Amino acid sequence: MITLPDYPDRGIAEQRARLERSSLILQMSLVAAGAWWLFLSLGSDSSLLFRLGPVTILFSSALIIPDLVEFGPNERTRVSTACCFLWPPLLAFAEMNRHDGDSIGPVLVLFSVSFLLFYFSSLILHTEVNSLRLRGLSTGAGFGIAIPIVAINSNLESWAIISITGLLTTIPLLISKDGSEVARSDFYEKLRRAEKRILDIQTGNNVLQQSNSLLKTAREEGRKNPDLGLQLVREAEDEASRILAFLEDLAEMREQSEAVLAQSEQITGHEGEARRILEIGIGEMESGSLRAAESSFKSVRDKATTIITHWENASLAISQAEDAVGSEEGHLIQAIRTTIAAARNAMENEDPKYALSIVSEVPHQMGQVKELLSRAIGAIGDAENAISLSGPDTINDANDRLMEAKEAIKSGNASLAIGLAEGITRSLRRESEAQLTVQRALRQKQSIIDRIPSGDFATQWLEKIGEIESLADSGSWMKASESLNSLTSDLDSLGSRISEAREMLDFISQDWIKLRNRLESTGIGPDNSDRSNTEKALSLAEGSLSDGRIEDCLESIGVADSAMESLRRLI
Structure with a gap:
């Protein structure tokens, strides 16, 4: 089944429309009943009160009918109060007309409306004691109007009917109870005992402020809810007991702090910061700041204990440090003197533990200084x-x-x-x-010269050797050593490259001998251009290698290799 999105709203709207139609019908019925009563009383010789009083009540009842549609908390209160107030006068009018012998129809209408109002009032106001008492007061006010109506006619029967009905519907409601009388009595008894106990404990300070607040709340809430009131009273008593126990511990802590402080002041010979903190803690304790007082007493005890434990050792360590330093001067000694001064300052601030920690290393530091x-x-x-x-x-x-x-x-x-x-x-x-x-x-210069290749480049190498000799003659041994290392390194590098080039040249020379023999056997003579180029390139490579020109040697080897490759293709 598919439900449209606006289905709930439509259902509520339809239900509201039905309620509005029903309330309108009921409202018109009451107005019609009032009009009928007014029409019937036009020719009556009754007083104006009997002719217009019921009409007024019926019309007033019709005015409260729209509140039945919304029927929220405010509407419920208005409807129930109006019903309680209106049904007794309406009943009195019905009784007076019944006694006067009027037609039974109007009497039944008045009685029916009166009963309907009574039913609604009892239906709405029937749960809590306060609602029952409100109903009794409102009904009593309604009978306050009904009795003067009956008093117009001194008929005893009407008096009895209205009086008995008023007593039966009012007195039980006014004296109704909620069943918590015993609990409420117990609550008030315990509340009085708790208030007396806390009043006896409290001596002009605010340490029991929380307990007093709980008792105040208990007095406000206890009449309506005795169980809640008893719980608050118990919480107040527990809080008071906890505060008392804490006060006892705090008093003991104060005594211990004062004893330790007195011992520490005997050691130092004067009152210090710990005494000031103790006085602050006592003031906080008297003003009710128990946690702050506890913290102050702990601080006093810790400071005093530190003085008792470390004061003598720190003083002795400072004296030993000063003796170790003596009259020594210097950069390092000044730093040690600064450390000793910091230790003295810590002693003035009543922190011997810190003073001992920084000055105890001074003898060791002095040993290190002397060693240095x-x-x-x-x-x-x-x-x-x-x-x-x-x-x-x-x-x-x-x-x-x-x-x-x-x-x-x-x-x-x-x-x-x-x-x-x-x-x-x-x-x-x-x-x-x-x-x-x-x-x-x-x-060993000759061994170095022997490593230098012949040729034009030999002059450069010999100039470097001459430079080294000049530096040595001038006493610049470090520069001469650096130049010698550079020369040796360059010669080593050159020798390595010459060795590699020699291997390549020997390899290609041997290969050329084999290739040349094959060329002879195939009839390719010396007049061949590639053959002559190969011979020439190998000769140039040998000369370049002897002069130390490695790059030229490698280039000639490359030319020879290319020419030999061309000759191989001819075979």
Whole structure:
């Protein structure tokens, strides 16, 4: 089955239309009944009240009919209150007309409408005690109008009917109970006991503010809901018990903090930051800030315990550090003095643990400083020995750096002195090694010359050897060593390339011998251009290789190989 999207809205609209038609019919019926009553009373000798009173009530009843369509909370209240208020006067009018002997039709109409209003009021207001009492009050107000109506006629029977009906429909509603009287009585009893207990505990502070708030809420809610009120009272008592237990623990913590603080002040000889924190904690405790007071007391206890545990050790460590430093001066010593001053400052701030942690390493640091100074002195001695063993041409710059190293050690900068002295030693050692290397190479100069190929390029190599000799004669041993290393490296590279080119030339020369024999056997003589080109290229390659011209040699080998390939195709 397919349901259209607007089906729910259409169903609600149809139901509302039916309700509106029904309410309109009922409204018109009440108006018609009022008009009928008015029409019948036109020729009556009754008073104006008896003629127009029922009409007014019927018309008023018709006015509340539209509220039955919406029938929300406000509409329910208006309809039920109006029904309770209107049905007693309508019943009184019906009774008076019945007693006067009027026709039974109008009396039945009035009685039916009165019963209908009574039924609606009892149907709406029948659940809670407050709604029953509202119904009783509204009905009582309605009988307050009904009794004067009956009082016009002093008939005892009418008085009895209206009075008994009023008593039966009003008194039970006004004295109705919800069944929570015992619980409510128990609640008020426990509430009074809890309030008295908390009042006895509270001594001008706000520590039980939460309990007082819970009791206030319990008093407001307990009459309507005794169970909720009892629960709130129990929560208030539990909160008060918890606060009392916490206060006892806090008082004990305060006593412990004061005792430890007094002991720490005996050690330091004066009151410090911990005393100020203790006074703040006491003030917070008196003002009701229990958690803040607890934190303050813990802080006091921790600070005092730290002083008791570490003060003497820290003081002793600072004294030992000052003795270890003594009257020493210098860059490194100044840093250690700064550390000792920081430890003194930490002691003034009542933090002996930190002071001990930073000053306990001072003796070890002083040992390292002395070791470093000793190493610097040794390095300077080694540098002086190296200078004394060096030639006069190399010691000028070394002497300047040696003076800088000595000035550095006087100022306490041992690291700089070590760096300068070791640099001098390394520099002189390298120069000495370079001198030995160059001198040994020059003594073996002929072996170097023998490695140089003949030809035009030999002059360049000999010039490099002459440059090395000039540098050696001027005492520039480091530059001479660098030039010698460059020359040796270049000769090694050249020798490697010559060896490779020689292998290629020997290979192609042997191949040419074999090819030439085959050419002779096939009748290709020396007058062949490719053959003559091959002979010429191989001769040029041999000459280039002897002169050290590797590139020219390789080029000639390539020409010879191409010509030989052409000759192979002729065979």
